[in-house]
Amino acid sequence: MRTVLMLALFTWSATLIAQQEEEPxxxxxxxxxxxxxxxCLAGPIEKLDLATVMLGEDFFGAEPTSVQWADGSGGLRFSWxxxxxxxxxxxxxxxxxDAAKPWPEDRPAPPHGTFDRDRAWRxxxxxxTVEVENMATGEVSDIVQVAEAISSAVFDADTTAVLYRTKSGVYRVSLSRPALKQLLVFGDGVRKPEAKGEKKKRKEGLAGxxxxxxxELFRxxxxxxxxxxxSDEHAEARKKVFPEIPTYRAPKGFAIRGVVISPTATHVAVSLAATDGKKAKVADMPDYVTADGYTRSRPTRAKVGxxxxxxxxxxxxxxTGDVVQVKEPSPDRKAWPSSPSWSADGRFLIASARADDDMDAWLLRVDPKTGDVSVLHHRHDPAWVNRSEVRARWLGDTSRVFFVSEATGWMHVWVADVAAETSRQLTHGSFEVRRPQATPGGERIYAIATPTSPHVADLVSIDAKTGAMTVLATDGGGRRFWLSPDGTKIAEVFSRANQPWELRIRDLDATAKPKVLTDSPSPAFKSRTWLTPEIVHVSASDGVKVPARIYRPARPRPGKPAVLFVHGAGYLQNVHQxxxxxxxxxxxxxxxxxxxxTVLDVDYRxxxxxxxxxxxxxxxxMGGRDLSDYVDAAQWLVEKEGCGKDRIGIYGGSYGGFMALMGLxxxxxxxxxxxxxxxxxxxxxxxxxxxSxxxxxxxxSPEHYRRSSPIHHAEGLQDHLLICHGVLDTNVHVQGVFRLQQRLIELRKHDWxxxxxxxxxxGFRDAASxxxxxxxxxxxxxRVIGRP
Known part of the structure; x- marks a missing residue:
């Protein structure tokens, strides 16, 4: 018996070892x-089903991304x-x-870089490794290779050298001869409060x-x-013969977050973030399904406030290594300058600043010698300033910059003259202008604008001096574009409401026909006819016309059920063409x-x-005027579309999920x-x-949070609710659902x-999810609104 047991144990052990040595x-x-x-994707499909739709990019097609110009303005590289x-x-x-080709797998594609002033080199x-590309020939050359990661590189003002930054410091490497010079050392530790190099003075008063x-008494x-x-005099004399490399140390309680080198290699702008003082408490997120089978915690983020x-x-x-701190733009407002940018010739430095309460933003000219600032543009908003405002870029090789601002109620292009310290609005009208890009010389600005309709993204050309605007493309739909380095062409991804994004290239001519470079959707997608939802306007309770897209069924179900979709993000547009x-x-x-x-998709307040x-x-x-638009939209569906009053559903994700909760x-x-x-x-x-x-x-403002948060209104649930949430959500933590779930349990609610x-x-990644x-x-x- 004992022999049989030993043999069985040996056999089991051998089998287990063999299984472990095999591939999982x-x-x-x-x-x-x-x-x-x-x-099913390879051919036509007779009937659309949910599993096919949820295949995502494999079915609908992948949008071309990471578009960049190559070989001067003679080609493109993109991800697809x-x-x-x-x-x-x-x-x-x-x-x-004739067509685009896959980039060789054994040769990494050059990443995005920075052009010189003439856009002849990148x-x-x-x-x-720092590399430069001749834009005329496409030839790429290694300039320098070091034993640490390089975080950024730019040309100097006259394109005779490259300036780059590593963790250890700032360097200059010549393009004409093998010469490398370190300009600044990033030292360990923190800066002492005494000014560096200050000569010791004899004490004053009684101590002196x-x-x-x-x-006098002791030799x-x-x-x-x-x-x-x-010794001090000798050291000063040696510095004149053997200059020391200046060392920069972050002040106590701060860490370096960004470095921008002037094209003249005379100054460096250093962005800092506080690290000491009271620490924000970071929420941990448990990960239950892991590779080794053990639960682990991941740190995520702090909470508002x-x-x-x-x-x-x-x-x-x-x-000299001398350091000055850039001053705040207003003596009575807490605001932190950031996002420094030098002009191509290195004469001017600009930065932006945003108030701690988000109600003010400034575009600033900075004196690099003193840290003093002059205000080029100031935006005040009694609610909050849009995050995309006053983010300026240089207008060609000039002393002017361009940016967008909502100062007049609509997002428009503005121009600031840094030398004259003035700014003026360039485009005007009750429409939006977005994503402006300037030609190399700064004569014209190209942008996406909505003068035709808020639901169509037109390509426009703007005279940078007069503001005169010409619509170059009126073909409907929407686009995102990349201006060529020579300013004569654009690459754009273009789409319509029922046609996915495709990459195409075109000359900057209103009559030019674009060349399409991609064909993204699957044959299964192409085999079907897809709707272009009609854009309608819902009359809100405050008299405002709220835009929406409607999907009308060819054969409405008895009782005419309807579903309202709520887009996420809050500040996002989904009613468009x-x-x-x-x-x-x-x-x-x-x-x-x-x-x-019937389905209605609303661009709520x-x-x-x-x-x-x-x-x-x-x-x-939140959950006030925006939710009222959905309550009004439900009533509109009943009155205008004949939908059943008790057969209306609502759904959405993220902010849309919040709105669904507030509605119920x-x-x-x-x-x-x-x-x-x-x-x-x-x-x-x-x-x-x-x-915030x-x-x-x-x-x-605790009352703002109480009235805006669904968990404080959970007692109002009377209808049917489904909640879906990813456990590994580092943006909107699943803890929020656990808390709401406990509240619903304690309130003894049903039908959820x-x-x-x-x-x-x-954002889910797997089609099965x-x-x-x-x-x-x-x-x-x-089960609820579609029942007979």
Missing amino acids: RKPAAALAVEAKLRE KRWDEARRRTWSYVLGE VFVEGS WHETIQE ILWERTRNKER DVTGERRLEIVELA WWSSYYREYGFHHLLCEAGY GSAGYGRDWRTAIYGY FTSPGTFAAGAALRPVTDWAHYNDGYT NILDDPLE EVAYYPLEGH WYDEYRRIFELFE
Whole structure:
């Protein structure tokens, strides 16, 4: 018996060891499901289904990204994948060729870099190597390679050298001869409070008198003092022959966060962030499904109102190592200068500053010798200043800069003359101008604008002196573009409401026909007819016309159920005539239409694209005016579309999930069912950068947080609720759902459920997770508002 047991144990041990030495077993069943799903993509599909829609980019097509010009203005490089490829890769296109080609896998594509003043050369960093590219020939040369990572590199003012920065300091390398010079050392530790190089002075008063008497009485003390003076004089003399490299140390309690070198190699602007003092408490996030099977915690972020840390901007003079701190723009407002930028000739330095309460922003001219500032443009907003404002760029090789500002209520292009310290508005009208880019000489500015319609992104050309604006492309749809280095062409990704993004190249001529370089959607997508949703306007209770997109079913279901979709982010536009970033939802809405549902997608108050007043209408109260637009939209569906009053559902993710909760909690009976995906349940637990803009500080304005947070209104739930959340969400923490779940339990609420996704974050990545989430949403609507 004992022999049999020993033999069995030996056999089991040998089998276990053999299994451990083999390759890990694959999740064969799950892999087979995914492979089977993708078989349908190669040809036409007779009936659209949820699993296919949730395949995402593989079905709809991948948007070309990371677009950059190459070979001067003679070609492009970009990131893209065909529908049948597993991952993205780099592609290249040369003007005049028939098609784009994959970049060789064994040769890394050069990253984005910085041009010289004439845009004849480009410098970029590859790990620990600085490389320059001749834009006329495309030839790339290594300039210097060091034993540490290089974080940035730029040309000097006359393109005779490259200036670059590492963790250890700032360097200059000549382009004409092998000469490398270190300009600044980043020292360890912190800066002493005494000014560096200050000569010791004899003490004054009683202490000084005693010091004089001591040297008069004692020879040794007298000799030490004389020897120290001679040593100091000798050191100063040596510096004239063998100059020391200046050393910069961050002041106590601060760490270096960014360095910008002047093109003349005379100064360095150093951005600093506070590290000492009271520490913000960071929330931990548990990760349950890990590679080794053990639960681990991940640090995420602090909550709104906690310590965000002071920021500071300092200027270092490279010849002496002298340091000055850039001053704040207003004596009665706490504001921190940041984002330094030098003119191409190094004569001017600009920076921006933003008030601690986000109600003021400044564009500044900085004197690098004194740290004094002059205000070029000041924006005050009683709500909060838009984050994209007063971020200036240089207008060619001039002393002027251009930026966007909402000073007149709409986002427009402004120009500031840094030398004259003046600014003026360049474009005018009740429309938005976004993403401006200037030609190399600064004569013209190209931008995306909405003069035709707030729902169409036109390409416009603006005279940089007069502001005269010409619409170059009126082909509808939407676009993002990249101006060529020579200023004669653009590369753009273009789309329509029912056509995904494609990359194309065109001359800057209103009559020029663009050449399309990509073909992204799968054959399955192309085999179907896709809707262009009609844009309608909902009459809100305050008399405002709120834009929306409507999907009308060909055969409405009895009872006429309807679903309202709420886009996320808050400040985002989704009612437009270009391809939506919510392309899975676009496909889901087609499925709902085919099932007999009407779908309405609203650009509620707080959305982008409609000016400053629309953006700030939610100040102090999220879930107020924005939610009222949805309550009004539900009534509009009943009155204008004949939808059933008790058959209206609502769903959305992130901010949209928050809105779904607020709708069910504060307007019971309006929405019979709602799905809140990755929702914010309590704004006091979200981040500071986004939340404090709109709701102020939680200790100063606690009522803003109480009335805006769903968890404080959970007692109002009467209808059906589904909550879906990724456990690894580092943006909107799943802890918020746990807290709301406990509140609903204690309130003894019914008809609610929660689904957690252990391996997903804020934006789901896997098609299986997307499918499971939207299957639950569809089943909720079918069960509650789609019933016979």
